[in-house]
Amino acid sequence: MSHDSVRITRALLSVSDKTGLVDFARALVGHGVELVSTGGTYRALSEAGLPVREVAELTGFPEMMDGRVKTLHPAVHGGLLAVRDNPEHQAALAAHGIGAIDLLVVNLYPFEETLAKGGAYDDCVENIDVGGPAMIRAAAKNHADVAVVTEAGAYAGLLAELTETGGSLGAATRRRLAQAAFARTAAYDGAIAAWLATQVGEGERSFFSAGGRLAQGLRYGENPHQAAAFYRSAGAVRPGVASARQVQGKELSYNNLNDTDAAYECVAEFDPDRAAAVVIVKHANPCGVAEGASLAEAYERALACDPTSAFGGIVALNRTLDAEAARRIVEIFTEVIIAPDATEEAAAIVRAKKNLRLLLAGGLPDPRAPGETVKSLAGGLLVQARDAMSVDDMPLTVVTKRPPSEREYADLRFAYRVAKHVKSNAIVYAREGATVGIGAGQMSRVDSARIAAWKAGEGAARLGLAESLAKGSVVASDAFFPFADGLLTAAEAGATAVIQPGGSMRDAEVIAAADAAGLAMVFTGHRHFRH
Structure with a gap:
């Protein structure tokens, strides 16, 4: 049974992150709270002149095994787990001289931080907390009588309530803290399990857990009636929206974050040492992608593909944003610019558009890096390895009478890089x-071919050209052509070469149609479905 109010008389503090610790502890003492602490926390409080007992006084055992064993003791867990209005529990406390603990303040060994910094295996193992999660779970289970705090950000709110109530914490507060505590240990253990999975090369796992820390509360999700938040994954952070520093602009929305991630993952396919590249995304799909000698040139070429869709889109760059590119990008309404970095002059140009978000990610994600993607379903999760396949690693098999020219080969690889990031079909x-x-x-794949051909024709019309921009182009399909109709649509639009995975029952029919149309076609053997 949960009590409406619990008077806080004894607190156990054991934290690795000592932000705000001394001030919080001093305020607890001011409310008449007895302090008990461990290791470095005890030293910090003692050096601040606060009255504090070392946990070894409670347990009768010193810390041992490099601090691995210090709180795993009945004197600690009895004080956390005892139900206050249970006579047998109270008798056990009295018989063994155990004092009740009303408030537990614990944050865990920095496993996630160690992992994010690329810590060695042994360092990561040493930063797996055991006693901390055990105490947190004990206190959270007994939240009817005990309050548990796992983050320094909660200190101010607790002190405000203690001041308002004269030293007590209400049932609603204790229950809220318990939920946060279990969420914290779940995310912590999830990060450890995920890291160990990478170490042992495990595929299917009996249990899967995913967690993260709140990075940003969002006004709403895809639509205004949907609540939403952005959580940053524990451990090493892939360069992108999660690692980016927002230099300026309005708060990012759910859709901004989703679209920006899609844009940056796509632009990372293009090696910055080879050429500047720009990707423009709208509703999670690229609407223009191009390489160039400079970012400005690449942007102009990407924009020309579909300037109507680019309005209000996301612009991703594979190099440091420079002034020339910045001036061109801000000429039309753009929601977000994301790049590895930006020059001071470029940032100043963007700053003139106060609502335009500028994100600097500090690097590009590796398109070949291993990892997982997670999608929620009703009652479950779909988990898969990231699509880390690159067209550069695929053997391109010529299946038509005519092989592609050198220029066609370059464009085929370019188009397939883009197709990997376009929603199927x-x-x-x-x-x-x-x-x-x-x-x-x-x-329908043929409908995708028709729409793409229509957009190429619209582009030519905007430029006053008599022939479609698809004339002399190559075409990429993320999966095989199930019939020849999609391929023939591309041929009619003016494409001269095709790249596709192959593998259809009708491959022979499609190859024959390509030969009849004079097309060159290569099979990759690998598809890029993206749903």
Whole structure:
């Protein structure tokens, strides 16, 4: 039974993050709270002149094994787990001289931080907390009588309530703290389990856990009636929206974060040492992608693919944003710019558009790096390895009578890099290192081919050209053509070469159609479905 109010008379403090610790403890003493502490926390409080007992006084045992064993003792866990209005529990406390603990303040060994810094295996193991989670779980289970705090950010609110009530904490507060405590230990253990999975190379796991720390509360989700928040994964953070520093602009929305992640993952496919690259994304799909000698040139070429869709889009760059590119990007309404870095002059140019968000990620994500993606379903999770396959690693098999030319090969690889990041069914027309038409997310592959061809024609009309921009282009399909109709649509639009995975029952029919149309076609053997 939970009591409406619990008077706080004794607190056990054991923290690795000592932010705000001394001031918080001093305020507890001011409310008449007895302090008990461990190791470095005890030393910090003692040096601050606060009255504090060492936990070894309670247990009768010194800390041992480099601090691995110090709180795993009945004198601690009895004080946390005893039910206050249970006579047998109270008799056990009295018989063994155990004092009740009303408040537990614990934050855990910095396992996630050690992992994020690339710590060695043994360092990571040593930063796995055992006593801390045990105490947290004990206190959280007994939240009817005990309050538990796992983060320094909660100190101010607790002190305010203690002041208002004259030294007590209410049932609602204790229950809220218990929920946060179990969430913390779940995320902590999840990070450890995920790291160990990478160490042992485990595939299917009997249990899967995913967790993270709140990075940002969001006004709403995809729609205003949906609540949402952004959580940063524990451990090493992949460069992107989670690692980025927001230099300026409005608060990022759920859709901004989702679209920016899609844009940055796509632009990372393009080696910055080879060429500048720009990706423009709208509703999680690329609407323009291009390489160039400079970011400004790449942006102009990407924008030309579909300037209508680019309005209000996300712009991702694979190099440091410079002034020339910044001036061009801010000419139309853009929601977010994300880049590894930015020059001072470029940042000043963007600053003139006060609502435009500028994110600096500090690096590019590695498109070949291992990792997992998680999608929620009703009652479960779908977990898969990240699509870390690159077209550069695929053997391109010529299946038509005519092989691609050197220029076609370059464009085929470019188009397939883009197709990997376009929602299925995906068709991408590209020419000379730039997309000229993108068809995304259609139920029929031939419809994606038609939409992409139509966009290429619209692009030509905007430029006053008589021929579609698809004329002389190559076309990429994220999965095989199940029939020849999609391929013939591309040929009619003016494409001269095709890249696709192959593997259809009708491959022979599609190859024959390509030969009849004079197309060069290569199979990759690997598809890029993206749902």
